[in-house]
Amino acid sequence: MENQLERLYAIDLLGILVHKYQDGQLEGEIIHQYKEESTPFFGVLDLIKKMEFQYDEWDYPQTSTRDRSFRKREKYSYPNRKGKKRLPDEAGTLEKFPIIQKRGKVSTFFIHTKYRQNATWQGDIFRVEEEACFPFKSVLRMLQIMDREMRKDQGKDA
Amino acid sequence: MDSKEIRNGTFIVQVKYTENETWQGKVTWAEKNKSQYFRSALEMLKLMDKALTEEDFPDEEEEE
Numbered sequence: 363m364e365n366q367l368e369r370l371y372a373i374d375l376l377g378i379l380v381h382k383y384q385d386g387q388l389e390g391e392i393i394h395q396y397k398e399e400s401t402p403f404f405g406v407l408d409l410i411k412k413m414e415f416q417y418d419e420w421d422y423p424q425t426s427t428r429d430r431s432f433r434k435r436e437k438y439s440y441p442n443r444k445g446k447k448r449l450p451d452e453a454g455t456l457e458k459f460p461i462i463q464k465r466g467k468v469s470t471f472f473i474h475t476k477y478r479q480n481a482t483w484q485g486d487i488f489r490v491e492e493e494a495c496f497p498f499k500s501v502l503r504m505l506q507i508m509d510r511e512m513r514k515d516q517g518k519d520a
Numbered sequence: 521m522d523s524k525e526i527r528n529g530t531f532i533v534q535v536k537y538t539e540n541e542t543w544q545g546k547v548t549w550a551e552k553n554k555s556q557y558f559r560s561a562l563e564m565l566k567l568m569d570k571a572l573t574e575e576d577f578p579d580e581e582e583e584e
Contacts, residue, residue, distance in 0.1 A: 482563070
């Protein structure tokens with residue numbers, strides 16, 4: 363029953379445990395295999411920011427574009443990664459915690475972001491309840507997939 | 521980012537293209553009369569969020 367789920371693996375796999383999805387409010391927790399504690403999120407923007415923060419911490423997937431700002435002449439400063447290892451360099455040695463058994467009250471997604479190109483993310487999103495995997499080429503698409511999948515449960519029109 | 525201060529702002533979003541399954545265009549921050557191009561919906565959100573959360577943002581600091 364959980365074959366597909368058990369085969370799901372990526373060093374940067376993020377679990378999104380959705381505990382609430384109502385009236386546009388998305389709340390839950392973000393989990394990954396290198397930490398026992400979860401990171402709660404409140405709202406779509408918060409989810410995206412926290413996921414991106416994690417990818418930036420790992421420097422994986424490496425982003426291919428610099429962040430823009432309304433300040434046109436802002437000098438770009440490369441993030442200081444002194445003492446920080448990139449995830450691919452240390453994933454083999456880090457202690458790992460099982461995450462694929464964790465569930466959100468409303469829905470559970472596992473996201474494997476493979477690339478960060480075009481100022482967005484590309485990868486696959488796996489929905490546990492459907493045992494279905496959907497590719498995405500942008501964060502926008504990823505969110506649309508999550509919304510569509512959760513609305514199915516709520517019996518709403520897509 | 522964890523500030524409880526209520527910030528607000530007005531943004532005008534012009535979506536000019538929809539490539540790579542996302543949006544490309546220009547977002548204008550009305551209060552500061554500043555605009556910036558975005559290459560994805562994510563970038564647009566980050567621009568708006570940074571504008572709303574950044575502590576001090578100079579006005580009219582440079583010419584277009």
